[in-house]
Amino acid sequence: MAGKNEIKKTLSDVAAGKILYDEPMxxxxxxxxxxxxxxxVFIKNEDQLLEVVKKLKEKKVIFLPVGNLTNIIIRDGGYRGAILLMTGMKKISYEYTPESGYLVTAQAGAALAKVVNMSVSDxxxxxxxxxxIPGxxxxxxxxxxGAYGKEMKDVIKAISLMDAEGEIRTMNSEEISFSYRKTSLPPDTVILAAQFKLKKGEREKIKKKINEILQWRQKKHPLEFPNAGSIFKNLPMQIAGKLIEDMGMKGMSAGGAQISPRHANFIVNRGSATASDVLELIALIQSRAEKEKGVKLETEVVIVGED
Ligand SMILES: Cc1cc2nc3c(=O)[nH]c(=O)nc-3n(C[C@H](O)[C@H](O)[C@H](O)COP(=O)(O)OP(=O)(O)OC[C@H]3O[C@@H](n4cnc5c(N)ncnc54)[C@H](O)[C@@H]3O)c2cc1C
Structure with a gap:
């Protein structure tokens, strides 16, 4: 495995772009x-991404593409390799053809919120x-x-990606198997862009729906503290938050992390939490769910890095 100095040397001559070394995540x-x-590594465009990935692969440096880091826990020991922050690739465009209908294409780093806003305008x-959804x-x-009974799979027409061999290709939605908070895309895939198939609607109706959702989220979610959204996946017949609440775990803390008193499936950082504090609460919830309810709670958040 490449060490820090080798990673620095590998990336030293990539075309511009900000790179932070030893960066606290x-x-x-x-x-x-x-x-x-x-x-x-702050990825700005596809050419730079290709160059960075090629170099990292040559030197066998592990890498991880990320977006807004709203669904990820990086352990306190950090990440040995390069994290590729995709938020610089954020173009969004819209086209209509009689054959394909209304298509919105957005690069991987575009904020979902921007895509939603654009669809309202159009x-x-x-x-x-x-x-x-802040990702x-x-x-x-x-x-x-997904949320409110819908998932990305319902609106994706195609995605473009860089595969593990560094080749860029397009996959239609039917070629991808989507499941609950998961896709069949192999590790080392970098998603470059997605194309969404939408329908013509009425602006006021669309806006009303969005406002209702935002108000509901504001009321239910503990947005006043740093969080990663729902920590656990719901079970087929049980809502994870309700199960945790029923075990009387709302408000429990480990160090600076707390099971939100407002929403039991959220763990919030009360100011000084470490990843270990959050992981301690996750382990505690999982072990109590197994003992007291006989169920295995699986995390929705992605957990990476060294202990
Ligand atoms: C307040 C709050 C509310 C939320 N509500 C919801 C909700 O209702 N529904 C829901 O599903 N989620 C929700 N989330 C979780 C999260 O916002 C979503 O999962 C979001 O889609 C993650 O996007 P991200 O860009 O932050 O991904 P990251 O957290 O950066 O990454 C998540 C995973 O995707 C991979 N990834 C990211 N970008 C790429 C890429 N370009 N190519 C390949 N892999 C990539 C990463 O490697 C990682 O495995 C919520 C989170 C918060 C904080």
């Missing part, structure tokens, strides 16, 4: 926890369920993000 994750990444319906297009596709 707590500065970037929505939970505000996480150790240092050997390198955090009077397109279909993406309302994404209102208030990027790439993160949402990777996670098959």
């Amino acid at each position: 707590s500065n970037h994750t929505s939970l505000a926890v996480g150790g240092k990444a050997d390198a955090l 009077e397109l319906t279909g993406l309302e369920f994404c209102a208030g 990027t297009v790439g993160g949402a596709v990777w996670m098959n993000a």
Whole structure:
């Protein structure tokens, strides 16, 4: 495995672009926890991404593409390798053809919120369920993000990606198997862009739906503290938050992390939490769920990095 100095040397001559070495990921994750990444590379465009990935692969440096880091916990020991922050690739465009209908194409680093806003301006319906999901297009596709009975799979027509061999190609939605907060895309895939198929709608109706969702989220979610959204996946017949609440775990703390008193499936950072504090609460919830309820709670958040 390449060491820090080798990673630095490998990336030293990539075309411009900001790179931070030994960067505390707590500065970037929505939970505000996480150790240092050997390198955090700010990807600006596809050419730079290709160059960076090629070099990293040549030197066998592990890498991880990320979006807004709203669904990820990086352990306190940090990430040995390069984290590729995709938020610089954020173009969004819209086209209509009689054959394909209304298509919105967004690069992986575009904020979902921007795509939702644009669809309102263009009077397109279909993406309302994404209102208030704070991630990027790439993160949402990777996670098959969803809410209110809809998921990304319902609106994706195609994605473009860089595969493990560094080849760029397009995959139609039917070629991808989407499941609950998961896709069949192999590791080492970098999502470059997604194309959404939408329908013409009425601006006021679309806006009303979005406002209802945002108000509901504001009321239910503890947005006043750093968090990563729902920590656990719901079970087929049980809502994870309700199960945790029924075990009397709301408000429990470990260090600076707390099971939100407002929403039991949210763990919030009360100011000084570490990733270990959050992981301690996750382990405690899982072990009590197994003992007291006989169920295995699986995390929805992605957990990476060294202990
Ligand atoms: C307040 C709050 C509310 C939320 N509500 C919801 C909700 O209702 N529904 C829901 O599904 N989620 C929700 N989330 C979780 C999260 O916002 C979504 O999962 C979001 O889609 C993650 O996007 P991201 O850009 O932040 O991804 P990240 O957290 O940066 O990454 C998540 C995963 O995607 C991978 N990834 C990211 N970009 C790429 C790329 N370009 N190519 C390949 N892999 C990539 C990463 O490697 C990682 O495995 C919520 C989070 C918060 C904080």
